Amino acid sequence: MKFLAVHPGPLMYTKIYLRLEPLGLEMVAQAVRQAGHDVRLIDLQADTWKDYEALITSWKPDAVAFGCNYLANVPEIVDLAKLTKSLVPHAFVFVGGHSASFVAQDFLKHGDGAIDCVLKGEGEVAAPKLLEAVEHDRKAITKVPGVVTLDGEGPPAQFIENLDDIRPARDLLRNRRKYFIGVLDPCASVEFARGCPWDCSFCSAWTFYGRSYRTVSPEKAVEDLERIEEPGIFLVDDVAFIQGKQGMEIGEGVARRGIKKQYYMETRGDVLLRNKEVFQFWKTLGLQYMFLGVEAIDEEGLKMHRKRISLGRNFEALEFARSLGITVAINLIADPDWDRRRFEVIRQWCLEIPEIVNISVNTPYPGTESWVTESRKFQTRDYRLFDIQHSVLPTKMPLPEFYAELVKTQQVLNKKHLGWAALKGTAKIAAGHLMRGQTNFIKMLWKFNSVYNPELQIADHQRPVKYEMTLPSAPQEIKNLDAKQLFILPAKGRRGRALDESSEQFVEATRTGTSI
Ligand code: B12
Ligand code: SF4
DSSP states (O other): OOEEEEEOOOOGGGGGEEOOOHHHHHHHHHHHHHHEEEEEETTTSSSSHHHHHHHHHHHOOOOOEOOOOGGGGHHHHHHHHHHHHOTTTTTTTEEESSHHHHHHHHHHHHHSOOOOEEOEEEEEEEEHHHHHHHHHHHHGGGGSEEEEETTTTOOOOOSSSOOGGGOOOOOGSOOGOOOTTTTTTTTEEEEEEEESSSOOOOHHHHHHTTTTTEOHHHHHHHHHHOOOOOSSSOOOOTTTTTTTTHHHHHHHHHTTTTTOOOOEEEEEEHHHHHHHHHHHHHHTTTEEEEEEEESSSHHOOOOHOOOOOOOHHHHHHHHHHHHTTTTEEEEEEEOOOOOOHHHHHHHHHHHHHSSSSEEEEEOOOTTTTHHHOOSSSOOOGGGGGGGTSOOSSSOOOOOOHHHHHHHHHHHHHHHHHHHHHHEEEEEEEEHHHHHHHHHHHHHHTTTTHHOOOOOHHHHHHHHSSSSBBBOSSSOOGGGOOOOOGGOSSSSGGGGBBBHHHHHHHHHHHHHHOOOO
16 A cells, blocks of 8 residues: 655744654554555655645555644644545545544544544554555454544554564655754654653653553664764653663663764653763763753642652752753743742743753643643633643733743743854854754754744634634542543553663652552
């Protein structure tokens, strides 16, 4: 069969900092290719709708699959699916990915017949099975693990047996030079581990994978890195190097083979402190940027997000990261309840520290505990506003004032890190990029003010809403919630986590202690 995998366009705010390759979709594409199909992939972060139309009308795929990791992309994907059915009516159209898995029924409803099914969970096992059913026995579609159709749901989603079995189909992307994150330009993405053993209330990384945690073998990880041409590497793992041993083994392989790259990774403060020697080693291998999900600078905020790490430990982790001599970015979550004073405190704090600070807005997402326990009334049913740059909950200050404060805070950070200030500090890097014809990073430095603007944010709330999302019926109390109900992939308990006993104990001690 002719199979086309499609990644939707960029999100309106994050696009100025980054554009990264659709790794999950490349995994699905590779699994389908290994099953003997003719496969193509188009990424609308780097190509246009016109390119997409031209491709489907000329190539006429038999199946078209959209990847939906981000909730804000739902309306675009529904429109793309409708366009696809109108131009290639014989094509079987389906959607998968992180967010699609949590809003499968909504997708089918909005699709109005243009979306044949949603495939929940990991796509590597299910997508080839689905195509087999589409080609040979349409009735068997409802037996595919994780499938959701208007006629009913299939058996539970299925894990890929071993992450080593499939490597991403990087060769299918035609614009590889367009992928970057900050100064890592161009940049490829890699995966060393999948899932997260913690259970933060605002996050769906753990619910999607049933609180499992699996690793790629050091040999495969090193092979993957060796094949990549880009000098920058973005590690997609939710929490890098939870298991110190795996980090050391991959690092030793990288050193042995003389692989020279610059790395960006995300981790938790407590993991950084626990595995100091691993991060020190990776600094010598090219670790340049680290993102720490600090989330709050007061104990009350940390408790609210159930991060289970003390403020003291987070600050200690920041100190250690600084001592490594790498650039550290941290994330703080702004709550819609924040008033002017709170924003001011944050602004002052941000100016006192050398780190890059990213501010996101507390947003309950489908699939998270917050989604079902949040008792404040959602103010919108527009998927596009669920991008953690907008407030979907009622704000204490009038909304225009909330955005004015938010953008003022982001502007302070922008002045510190983007535009001329950044160019001064990164002039050598920028010149190097220009010489290689890489302009993604340079362009980003001046885009901030045209994108981050309180009036534009308010205007986003006033756009007509074509597809309204289903909201939770009534807030549940946390004590009555069975987190397993949120899982997409079934929980395997302890055996689902590739952690040695001491790492498992460490995770247990630092998470909230749900019984799963
Ligand atoms: C890496 C990552 C990023 C990276 C890169 C994203 C990119 N474009 O590649 C960065 C840091 C840049 C990022 C940014 C953001 N992210 Co992010 N990100 C992730 C993360 C940690 C891993 C994604 C990943 O690559 N995994 C590895 C690959 C192999 O897995 P995968 O993509 O999920 O694909 C598998 C399945 O989903 C499925 N699948 C995927 N596509 C398809 C398609 C079909 C047809 C099928 C059948 C199956 C299928 O099969 C794949 C293989 O098993 C996830 C959390 C998570 N663990 O999933 C959050 C996550 C997706 N991000 C999230 C958010 C909120 C954001 C931001 C909005 C945050 C911000 N500060 O603004 C931005 C928006 C980025 C953008 N698109 O513009 C949320 C999404 C929330 C939501 N419901 O919308 C998540 C779930 C994290 C969370 N804590 O809740 N992100
Ligand atoms: S540590 Fe918490 S926020 Fe980070 S990926 Fe795991 S569950 Fe999500």
